[in-house]
Amino acid sequence: MLVVNSSPVLTPAQVNDPSAVPSEADAAVVHRIHTLLTRQFLDPAVYGTYPEEVLAAAERNGGTAHLRDGDLELINAPIDLIGVNYYNPCVVESGPGLPADAAWPGSEGVRFATADAPTTAMGWPIVPDGLSRLLVRLSQDYPRVGLMVTENGAAFDDVVEQGRVHDDQRVAYLDGHLREVHRAIEAGADLRGYLLWSLLDNFEWAEGYRRRFGIVHVDYATQARVLKDSALWYRDVISRNGL
Template sequence: MTTFPQGFVWGAATASYQIEGAVREDGRGPSIWDVFSHTPGKVADGHTGDVACDHYHRYREDVAIMEDLGLHAYRFSVSWPRVLPGGTFNAAGLDFYDRLVDELLARRISPIATLYHWDLPAELDWRNPDTAAKFADYTEIVHHRLGDRVATWTTLNEPWVSAFVGYGSGRHAPGVTDPAAAFTAAHHLLRAHALGAQVLRAGGAGEVSVTLNLTPTVGDPEVTTLIDGLANRLFLDPVLRGAYPDDIRAHIAKFTDLGLDDLPFEAIDVLGVNYYTIARLAADPASPGHEEYPGSEGIAWLPPHGVPTEMGWEVVPSGLEELLLRISRDYPGTPLMITENGAAYDDVVKDGRVPDTDRIAFLDGHFRAAHNAIQRGADLRGYLVWSLLDNFEWARGYHKRFGLVRVDYESLERLPKDSAHWYREVIARNGLD
């Protein structure tokens, strides 16, 4: 195994709605995902996050697992509807994160807090410009309580998904299918990030971050330029340069007269990168395009090469290496952290173990790709595996398992997979000094 630089951070990540459960306890209000998952036909087999992994009650057990694995850091998200159900402050909801952070610190695990990982309070909507200001108010409340113990703060997780899967294809909550709504939501999410980052900066946050899911494109420039713009530059440029790229600004104008000049800006300290796969593209006049990429008619998404993951995603470790180098080249001086990378496989329990060799091979390849990027000049500070636990995989329900730790959804028993034991050894060989 290659050796990573001193101080390199190893960890894992989760999200509140995917693991916490306890959706009606201690004053928590409904989120758009509560509404969506309880709507027939929206989530596979009618699964919901009502119980999930019951992390709300079992967080001490889960943090003990993290300690056993030797994790340096744990990225979790705060549930907005726990903290401000119906717009009213709920101290009991925030108390949970107090307990979680204290438990992490007691076991020498650095907490990384994500303020928004898709569980928007049900009464709010990203099409409404006021939601960005409400996010800033929520940010101030959470940081005021936890900022003395949490150094790294992430405003949003994957705003592309929130906008284009939530409001474009409608496969995610709130289930809207409207290109104009998708671009409107994207703009307001970017405003929310900047306003939240300003609040964090004013409050003395140690590190301010945002996490973007980024998808390298492969194919002729005539088809990749637009998709790269919609998937990547639409968010990279405003976050890191303070403005939309000219070609994407013109493309948005084809769908909406939304004003784009009211975009505030606040520099970040580290960019969170979520990477899973690439997009292979080709020109095809007969293709209707992709509903999550408005205006992509005439572009075809090609099938994956080789054996994909259970999500149907091609396994391309070199894509991560090139992505990190591309960001370093196009946005110089940007420190990076991989905030999600992992794979879903059809795990099977055998003799009390989960021999998930496919996942080990996946992670090994991507770790090596990340190391190559560092050797070639990328300022990569850490690597957080997705995910610590098997969990509620959004519209796929409980059918796709990404976890290092298997969760039996009936007994809720935790069982570290072989990949977890392997990861422990990787971390031990690359200690944090």
């Protein structure tokens, strides 16, 4: 399995309206950022080729001397599944004259925007149908490889009250995303499984213990665990195999 932190690339208008048609300039920007975000990793692995846009960006940002004969043959090893970590969409629009973002070599002329949507405690926009859009796109682009959602979840400011954690926002988040998983399957996505992030509150690599993603609350001082309402809800979803 090859796991990628991927996102659907959308214009601001498309975040809340999947039928919105981007301008020619915005469509070109969406295509370029999708290539930098997802295709530059999956195309070599699945098809044994680098996207031309990635090679052009590399030439402008240090050159391609690091590429060696035989690299693609090694990279293009068979994989059983593409793992997808999804939390939020990547929102962009055309920004003529803007320099490339330092974190995105090759993103000249791109404005990175914010989604008009509710957010988690991380400040990440909650856009459930971004997951179905992403899964369908990946199945269309890489039809020979199955998919697995390897991470999907949300951090909220959980509080233990009288032995319970009433995390209604997380329940709504998971309900919405699981419905989109089902929609993606109905639309033809070859999805083999779904893994929630996370079972337990834990040490998040960039946030430490500050953010809680688990459906089980952990008291870090005592290691006591409390099943959040989301855990009880998720148990019932699993037991009846449906929402």
